[in-house]
Amino acid sequence: MITIYSKDTCSYCHKAKILLENLKLEFIEVDLSWKQDEIIKLANMSWLRTLPQIFVWEVKKENLIGWYTDLEKLKNSGKLDEVLKKMDF
Numbered sequence: 211m212i213t214i215y216s217k218d219t220c221s222y223c224h225k226a227k228i229l230l231e232n233l234k235l236e237f238i239e240v241d242l243s244w245k246q247d248e249i250i251k252l253a254n255m256s257w258l259r260t261l262p263q264i265f266v267w268e269v270k271k272e273n274l275i276g277w278y279t280d281l282e283k284l285k286n287s288g289k290l291d292e293v294l295k296k297m298d299f
Contacts, residue, residue: 212237212275215252215263219243222278223262229281233290266297273297 212230214237216223230237242249242261253259256274264275275281275293284290 211267213240213265213269214238215240215242215261215265217241217243217261220261222260226262226264226278226281229278229285233285235294266294 212235214223214226214230216227216239218241227237227239242252249261252263255269256263256271258274258277260277262277264277264281265273266275267273275284281290284293
């Protein structure tokens, strides 16, 4: 399963969800809109300071795809399937 951490006011979060939907990939969304302490915990674990943050399977650093631009680059380069397969998705 793909997990996407997002905020409702984040345009890149919306783009990432649309991209995943268009690729017909199931995902769980965790909305952190009003949870600043949770955003800080996530940032400390992943080292990313922005949202969305997209993970495959367990939410841990080695399962991090990245944020929207990383997801888009993987899709456009044709490497997204390879990454998902490598992560045993």
